[in-house]
Amino acid sequence: MTESVDRQTAVLRLRGADDILILCHKNPDGDTVGSAGALYLALKQLGKNAAVLCSDPIPALYDYMKLRWYDGSFKPAFVVAVDVASIQLFGDRNDIPLYAEHTDLCIDHHATNSGYAYETLLDPGAAATCEFLLDVIVEMGVTITPEIANCLYTGIATDTGCFRFTNTTSRTHIAASRVMEAGADTEKLNERLFESRSHARLLAERMALESLEYFYDDRCALICLTWDQIRMSGVANAELEDLTSLPRSIEGVEVGLTFRQQPDGSFKISIRTAGAVNACNIARRLGGGGHARAAGCEISGNLDNAKHAVLEEVRKEFQRTGLLN
Amino acid sequence: MTESVDRQTAVLRLRGADDILILCHKNPDGDTVGSAGALYLALKQLGKNAAVLCSDPIPALYDYMKLRWYDGSFKPAFVVAVDVASIQLFGDRNDIPLYAEHTDLCIDHHATNSGYAYETLLDPGAAATCEFLLDVIVEMGVTITPEIANCLYTGIATDTGCFRFTNTTSRTHIAASRVMEAGADTEKLNERLFESRSHARLLAERMALESLEYFYDDRCALICLTWDQIRMSGVANAELEDLTSLPRSIEGVEVGLTFRQQPDGSFKISIRTAGAVNACNIARRLGGGGHARAAGCEISGNLDNAKHAVLEEVRKEFQRTGLLN
Numbered sequence: 001m002t003e004s005v006d007r008q009t010a011v012l013r014l015r016g017a018d019d020i021l022i023l024c025h026k027n028p029d030g031d032t033v034g035s036a037g038a039l040y041l042a043l044k045q046l047g048k049n050a051a052v053l054c055s056d057p058i059p060a061l062y063d064y065m066k067l068r069w070y071d072g073s074f075k076p077a078f079v080v081a082v083d084v085a086s087i088q089l090f091g092d093r094n095d096i097p098l099y100a101e102h103t104d105l106c107i108d109h110h111a112t113n114s115g116y117a118y119e120t121l122l123d124p125g126a127a128a129t130c131e132f133l134l135d136v137i138v139e140m141g142v143t144i145t146p147e148i149a150n151c152l153y154t155g156i157a158t159d160t161g162c163f164r165f166t167n168t169t170s171r172t173h174i175a176a177s178r179v180m181e182a183g184a185d186t187e188k189l190n191e192r193l194f195e196s197r198s199h200a201r202l203l204a205e206r207m208a209l210e211s212l213e214y215f216y217d218d219r220c221a222l223i224c225l226t227w228d229q230i231r232m233s234g235v236a237n238a239e240l241e242d243l244t245s246l247p248r249s250i251e252g253v254e255v256g257l258t259f260r261q262q263p264d265g266s267f268k269i270s271i272r273t274a275g276a277v278n279a280c281n282i283a284r285r286l287g288g289g290g291h292a293r294a295a296g297c298e299i300s301g302n303l304d305n306a307k308h309a310v311l312e313e314v315r316k317e318f319q320r321t322g323l324l325n
Numbered sequence: 326m327t328e329s330v331d332r333q334t335a336v337l338r339l340r341g342a343d344d345i346l347i348l349c350h351k352n353p354d355g356d357t358v359g360s361a362g363a364l365y366l367a368l369k370q371l372g373k374n375a376a377v378l379c380s381d382p383i384p385a386l387y388d389y390m391k392l393r394w395y396d397g398s399f400k401p402a403f404v405v406a407v408d409v410a411s412i413q414l415f416g417d418r419n420d421i422p423l424y425a426e427h428t429d430l431c432i433d434h435h436a437t438n439s440g441y442a443y444e445t446l447l448d449p450g451a452a453a454t455c456e457f458l459l460d461v462i463v464e465m466g467v468t469i470t471p472e473i474a475n476c477l478y479t480g481i482a483t484d485t486g487c488f489r490f491t492n493t494t495s496r497t498h499i500a501a502s503r504v505m506e507a508g509a510d511t512e513k514l515n516e517r518l519f520e521s522r523s524h525a526r527l528l529a530e531r532m533a534l535e536s537l538e539y540f541y542d543d544r545c546a547l548i549c550l551t552w553d554q555i556r557m558s559g560v561a562n563a564e565l566e567d568l569t570s571l572p573r574s575i576e577g578v579e580v581g582l583t584f585r586q587q588p589d590g591s592f593k594i595s596i597r598t599a600g601a602v603n604a605c606n607i608a609r610r611l612g613g614g615g616h617a618r619a620a621g622c623e624i625s626g627n628l629d630n631a632k633h634a635v636l637e638e639v640r641k642e643f644q645r646t647g648l649l650n
Contacts, residue, residue: 162488166512170501199543202537250521274516
């Protein structure tokens with residue numbers, strides 16, 4: 001089991017370390033990449049040697065973050081994971097399991113953090129890891145440069161759907177205000193992260209809308225993209241991630257399901273819920289996990305069986321909450 | 326000409342007044358309604374008699390604001406306009422011109438405010454009138470109740486596209502943080518204001534995506550909905566209005582065109598632009614008008630001719646800006 005540490009201790013560890021390897025979770029999103037980017041730049045500002053590693057490539061969307069990819073040129077003496085809730089979420093490419101198993105410090109905001117690291121700085125009240133990493137970095141004695149501010153804003157804004165999701169708190173807005181004061185170029189970032197949709201993304205959106213189905217008196221909506229469609233459209237994983245909010249955004253829908261077929265034929269399922277319906281309950285019974293409003297799981301087998309299995313768990317969760325008899 | 330006043334003076338006027346009529350602008354949006362709702366509740370908390378008037382009905386979307394509609398039951402002794410930039414923007418229904426001409430105090434954030442009121446409290450740096458009305462209300466000695474906070478959050482969030490638009494500043498986030506602390510139910514508000522898309526809207530979106538065409542090296546994107554499609558989908562006008570931002574939001578697109586057929590067969594065309602391309606130049610040459618980034622016109626005749634006419638003007642505007650030979 002991990003040792004829970006407070007911010008001061010985490011800062012001590014980071015200030016005392018060198019040759020630091022920063023690990024992101026697989027299918028990297030804005031918060032894990034933003035956290036890694038901000039922490040890398042902070043450590044660099046303190047004159048330390050550091051680099052970032054991830055099982056998957058960093059999406060081109062985040063190209064503006066000037067992070068250094070770990071190329072094996074130094075032996076990591078300290079491993080820090082950012083925004084990674086469990087050992088499974090590291091993925092298994094790029095030799096990442098070798099390092100992940102010996103994570104010295106994990107900095108995360110997921111209440112479900114499994115405690116895989118030697119020490120963990122957890123803030124489950126934060127909407128994003130970047131939201132409280134700001135305080136960690138300030139306490140490290142680092143000046144928040146515009147570049148660091150851009151990284152932190154990326155994590156805060158992407159994890160909250162640009163301050164729209166229910167995880168957004170007054171603290172989230174304070175953090176956003178502070179990174180803007182520090183020079184985050186939110187005009188460019190918002191345009192890039194939220195306003196700009198690639199041709200491929202639109203194609204995927206069109207296919208998703210064509211696949212839209214409703215269940216349980218329109219309280220559950222489901223979209224599905226097959227691997228052939230994903231491949232054909234050329235849409236990036238991060239853009240697909242964004243699509244997962246679509247079914248839940250439909251009026252009256254309390255459970256939004258997104259099925260994405262993987263190259264091996266299995267389905268990655270994103271569950272988004274509203275009201276009393278718990279997404280994590282549904283995901284857990286299917287071998288997955290996540291948050292109350294956003295969770296996920298993977299199911300192999302054909303689409304009909306996968307749909308049936310998930311819809312059964314949705315029904316049970318509706319029944320638990322008394323929304324369905 | 327109006328007298329520019331500071332916050333202290335505006336607060337003095339409001340505290341000294343009674344039988345107060347609060348005026349909104351026509352086609353009321355979240356900021357004018359939110360400002361009116363917050364100010365009404367603040368004046369009521371101070372034991373004053375106040376009511377709200379607008380040329381148009383308050384959209385049902387804002388039903389949660391418990392504002393009192395002016396029914397003529399008292400003779401206004403003090404008229405305050407919120408978020409209204411010029412006398413034309415009051416509209417002319419509900420006898421509003423009678424009162425608007427004698428506006429004692431205007432509280433607004435539009436840099437273009439024409440100065441029609443006797444006194445004006447203007448903060449052009451604020452993203453929304455609600456953003457700085459918060460300070461006015463606090464200085465009036467009013468406690469920001471959750472109901473007032475909901476009104477203020479509505480204005481701040483809607484005028485900034487939920488903190489996405491370029492008018493969002495660090496001050497905007499501070500104001501959002503404060504109204505959340507005061508009890509704004511942002512979970513319900515965001516859901517209501519930003520998350521909810523009707524089945525009809527999704528159907529219209531799907532049809533629009535299916536109609537998507539690119540021109541001029543993908544620098545211009547065009548979507549089109551025929552009257553039959555609009556009628557069949559049952560989508561409301563406000564939801565269609567929202568669709569007009571879609572083509573411009575595509576990566577690399579500098580001119581986004583939305584063609585909506587009217588019941589008489591003619592086409593209403595919305596032009597949205599980015600960069601150096603001027604939407605108003607295009608619209609004006611087709612008998613329409615608008616702003617540099619958003620303009621519109623109407624063209625009768627068949628779709629092919631309408632498309633041809635608009636694309637010709639787009640070409641000329643591209644040429645003017647040197648984007649096309």
